Amino acid sequence: MTTISRDLLGAIGGVPRPETDVVVDARDVNKWFGRLHVLKDVCIQVKRQETVVVIGPSGSGKTTFIRCVNHLEKIQSGRIFVNGHLIGYRETDGGKKLAEDKEKNIAAQRQEIGMVFQRFNLFPHMTAIENIIEAPIHVRGMAHEEAMVMGRALLERVGLAAKENVYPNQLSGGQQQRIAIARALAMKPALMLFDEPTSALDPEMIGEVLEVMKELAREGMTMIVVSHEMGFAREVANRVVMMDEGVVVEEGTPDQVFSVPSQERTKTFLSKIL
Amino acid sequence: MAASIFSRYGTRRALLVGCLLVLALSVAGCSSNYPIQPEYFWDSLFKPSPAIINGLGLTLGISVLAQAIGVILGVFAAMGKMAKFRPFRFVANLYIWIFRGTPLLVQLAFFRFGLGAAGIFQWPEVVTGPLDILPEILAGIVILGVNEGAYMAEIVRAGIMAVDPGQTEAAKSLGMTYGKTMSRIVLPQAARVIIPPLGNEFNNMLKTTSLLSFIGVYELYNTFSVAAGHSYASFELFGACAVWYLLMTTIWGLVQSRIERRFSRGTEQSSSGGAGPRNKGFAERFMALRSPIEQ
Numbered sequence: 027m028t029t030i031s032r033d034l035l036g037a038i039g040g041v042p043r044p045e046t047d048v049v050v051d052a053r054d055v056n057k058w059f060g061r062l063h064v065l066k067d068v069c070i071q072v073k074r075q076e077t078v079v080v081i082g083p084s085g086s087g088k089t090t091f092i093r094c095v096n097h098l099e100k101i102q103s104g105r106i107f108v109n110g111h112l113i114g115y116r117e118t119d120g121g122k123k124l125a126e127d128k129e130k131n132i133a134a135q136r137q138e139i140g141m142v143f144q145r146f147n148l149f150p151h152m153t154a155i156e157n158i159i160e161a162p163i164h165v166r167g168m169a170h171e172e173a174m175v176m177g178r179a180l181l182e183r184v185g186l187a188a189k190e191n192v193y194p195n196q197l198s199g200g201q202q203q204r205i206a207i208a209r210a211l212a213m214k215p216a217l218m219l220f221d222e223p224t225s226a227l228d229p230e231m232i233g234e235v236l237e238v239m240k241e242l243a244r245e246g247m248t249m250i251v252v253s254h255e256m257g258f259a260r261e262v263a264n265r266v267v268m269m270d271e272g273v274v275v276e277e278g279t280p281d282q283v284f285s286v287p288s289q290e291r292t293k294t295f296l297s298k299i300l
Numbered sequence: 301m302a303a304s305i306f307s308r309y310g311t312r313r314a315l316l317v318g319c320l321l322v323l324a325l326s327v328a329g330c331s332s333n334y335p336i337q338p339e340y341f342w343d344s345l346f347k348p349s350p351a352i353i354n355g356l357g358l359t360l361g362i363s364v365l366a367q368a369i370g371v372i373l374g375v376f377a378a379m380g381k382m383a384k385f386r387p388f389r390f391v392a393n394l395y396i397w398i399f400r401g402t403p404l405l406v407q408l409a410f411f412r413f414g415l416g417a418a419g420i421f422q423w424p425e426v427v428t429g430p431l432d433i434l435p436e437i438l439a440g441i442v443i444l445g446v447n448e449g450a451y452m453a454e455i456v457r458a459g460i461m462a463v464d465p466g467q468t469e470a471a472k473s474l475g476m477t478y479g480k481t482m483s484r485i486v487l488p489q490a491a492r493v494i495i496p497p498l499g500n501e502f503n504n505m506l507k508t509t510s511l512l513s514f515i516g517v518y519e520l521y522n523t524f525s526v527a528a529g530h531s532y533a534s535f536e537l538f539g540a541c542a543v544w545y546l547l548m549t550t551i552w553g554l555v556q557s558r559i560e561r562r563f564s565r566g567t568e569q570s571s572s573g574g575a576g577p578r579n580k581g582f583a584e585r586f587m588a589l590r591s592p593i594e595q
């Protein structure tokens with residue numbers, strides 16, 4: 027059994043402190059893929075140290091939404107603020123229009139936002155430790171020795187100290203995903219995004235990844251999680267957001283949404299997956 | 301190690317066939333009225349004159365430099381072709397279109413002689429320290445390199461496209477800029493796809509340099525060509541010239557397989573250094589390329 031240490035965030039020098047109380051403030055976000063309207067006036071707020079789990083059927087726009095939060099997807103209208111900064115765009119014409127920001131500025135904004143993908147996306151030409159220290163060294167400019175100390179601490183705390191010099195393709199899916207989480211944490215982000223982090227895993231590996239995420243939530247990391255893991259949502263989410271067809275259908279505490287859903291669509295969805 | 305590579309590619313058998321062919325040709329040469337002079341053949345192989353050594357050096361040096369220019373231009377042209385900004389795409393496509401659509405010989409003539417005749421550009425002689433690069437050599441390196449870049453562009457582009465888009469997304473979400481994403485994440489992985497055809501390109505380059513004889517560069521072929529003109533031993537000398545090229549491309553083949561192994565890092569399941577006498581079966585190798593989750 028994998029043991030996940032307490033004090034995961036100790037490895038990166040404590041809980042990264044967001045600058046604002048509302049870490050994510052998405053206002054009236056609209057997105058089209060061609061003629062398909064995938065996000066319709068989506069408003070979601072995430073407060074400091076909150077864990078928000080986004081649920082909904084496939085095609086509901088939940089993954090698209092969190093990809094907009096670090097500007098992996100463009101939006102056509104609305105505003106997304108993370109840590110008080112408008113993500114991906116500059117306001118022009120007295121705040122009426124949006125113009126895409128410079129690539130350099132977008133890259134700088136993304137340093138504050140960690141992202142964990144469904145398919146891990148570890149760099150296959152780098153060992154576990156190299157994956158973790160890559161961005162701290164080449165983006166943040168951290169000294170190699172310092173990055174190694176931090177990287178080893180992170181690996182140890184996600185229970186993979188022994189895999190330091192192993193390439194990703196020699197690791198199980200669960201191990202790869204834990205390293206992917208460590209890699210994102212190494213940038214000391216104010217916010218962590220998880221895009222269906224356990225969907226590509228064999229059932230016996232889901233637990234070890236969820237353990238890491240639960241520990242992060244307990245320690246006060248601000249997180250948005252797109253997931254079908256209702257047990258996880260019940261246990262650690264401060265809020266659950268239900269999306270369907272690009273619309274936020276309802277949101278509330280896990281108890282409210284799971285036990286007494288107010289919307290018909292939520293009831294239908296929950297009855298299918300629970 | 302070398303022996304195992306030879307047997308793997310059936311090179312030993314090829315060598316045998318080659319020797320028999322040379323023997324047959326010699327017999328044919330002897331039975332005709334041609335006064336064969338074997339010492340020309342053997343001497344230019346085992347006691348090469350300073351001119352031959354110089355020609356060899358030029359061929360190797362020009363090949364390496366031209367290929368390097370080709371790779372660099374190829375990377376830029378490939379990124380230009382894939383750029384969002386239309387003028388970049390236009391310039392890249394124009395470059396590739398022109399240099400792949402015209403014969404190298406015409407390019408050499410145009411840029412070496414044509415530009416000078418029109419008074420547009422004279423190739424300079426470059427003197428740096430002990431090196432004295434003659435105008436025709438400089439022109440040869442540059443034109444070969446630019447021509448090669450147009451072919452490398454497609455190879456590099458295919459390599460970049462072979463990299464999982466998730467890699468770019470992961471790099472971006474860690475705050476990497478386009479340049480960092482390319483140089484640290486995408487190109488090193490694209491290299492695995494690029495290296496085998498790049499090796500073939502360099503093999504080609506070693507041989508293509510012989511065309512520079514046309515603009516007066518005394519590389520390997522031209523050196524032999526001049527000697528053949530003076531000696532009436534063209535059979536022996538051009539035969540020896542071919543052997544020199546064969547030697548260069550063969551050694552390169554060995555180097556290439558080493559480099560390919562080095563770049564396959566992170567794609568094999570087991571990390572054991574030596575594979576031992578038995579090579580991995582196809583199925584085993586195929587499975588090793590897939591990530592554990594798909595198995």
